[in-house]
Amino acid sequence: MLRLENVNAYYGESHILRNVSFTIEPGQVVCLMGRNGVGKTTTLKTLTGLLPVRSGKIFFDGADVTKEPTDRRAKRGLAYAPQGREIIPHLTVRENLRLGYWTRSGSNPNGAEQAAFDEVFGLFPKLTQILDRPGGVLSGGEQQQLAIGRALLSNPKLLLLDEPTEGIQPSIVDQIEDVIIGFKNSRRFAILLVEQGLHFAARLAEKYVVMAKGAVVASGKSDELSAEMVKQHLTV
Ligand SMILES: Nc1ncnc2c1ncn2[C@@H]1O[C@H](COP(=O)(O)OP(=O)(O)OP(=O)(O)O)[C@@H](O)[C@H]1O
Numbered sequence: 001m002l003r004l005e006n007v008n009a010y011y012g013e014s015h016i017l018r019n020v021s022f023t024i025e026p027g028q029v030v031c032l033m034g035r036n037g038v039g040k041t042t043t044l045k046t047l048t049g050l051l052p053v054r055s056g057k058i059f060f061d062g063a064d065v066t067k068e069p070t071d072r073r074a075k076r077g078l079a080y081a082p083q084g085r086e087i088i089p090h091l092t093v094r095e096n097l098r099l100g101y102w103t104r105s106g107s108n109p110n111g112a113e114q115a116a117f118d119e120v121f122g123l124f125p126k127l128t129q130i131l132d133r134p135g136g137v138l139s140g141g142e143q144q145q146l147a148i149g150r151a152l153l154s155n156p157k158l159l160l161l162d163e164p165t166e167g168i169q170p171s172i173v174d175q176i177e178d179v180i181i182g183f184k185n186s187r188r189f190a191i192l193l194v195e196q197g198l199h200f201a202a203r204l205a206e207k208y209v210v211m212a213k214g215a216v217v218a219s220g221k222s223d224e225l226s227a228e229m230v231k232q233h234l235t236v
């Protein structure tokens with residue numbers, strides 16, 4: 001359902017992504033790993049269209065989306081919970097969530113909006129207590145719950161999660177892990193999870209893609225990660 005073919009991307013003249021290729025199947029959870037600065041977030045930015053691809057192709061849900069703008073890809077079902085979470089600070093939690101819902105394509109019958117919000121509130125009950133609070137004042141953990149909730153409201157086919165547990169207290173990390181396991185078991189959509197913690201990734205992902213210096217250096221099933229690969233490229 002997602003295929004990157006020899007993607008090269010630059011910031012100005014800096015060549016960041018070098019012939020990045022990998023695939024994601026429908027409903028699959030794939031973990032993108034690698035040390036700081038190897039190009040994980042940059043890979044997600046090229047997937048969403050926030051950063052143009054200099055050469056190579058991106059196919060999503062049967063279409064070549066390489067040159068498509070970000071909003072068109074979002075309408076196709078590509079949702080993004082960014083590393084900086086990018087909550088809109090002057091909008092309330094409720095308004096931030098609505099933005100996610102508005103990205104949905106297709107017909108949304110009466111009652112669908114409430115049902116979709118109820119699902120998010122079931123996963124993240126904390127959000128119900130802070131609906132009228134401006135996004136800009138939320139704690140890191142609250143922001144992350146809002147970012148995932150907002151992405152979920154768009155009814156994605158592929159959810160991009162960039163380090164959802166970064167800088168978050170253990171109890172909320174556990175909660176986020178449970179939510180991701182629930183998504184995985186439901187098989188409603190695929191997930192590309194960026195995560196540096198090997199143990200967290202190994203519990204969740206069926207497939208891994210390891211990057212170093214802008215290139216993919218290994219990929220495969222999660223239980224096949226070699227000790228050498230872990231030592232060289234990952235944080236345990
Ligand atoms: N806007 C930008 N302009 C120029 N260079 C950038 C920009 N954003 C990122 N880079 C550089 O691109 C490289 C890859 O960055 P990227 O954010 O993709 O790394 P990452 O793998 O997500 O790292 P981390 O684990 O720290 O989040 C880094 O060397 C970074 O300094």
Ligand SMILES: [Mg+2]
Nearest residue numbers: 040041042083
């Ligand atoms: Mg990053």
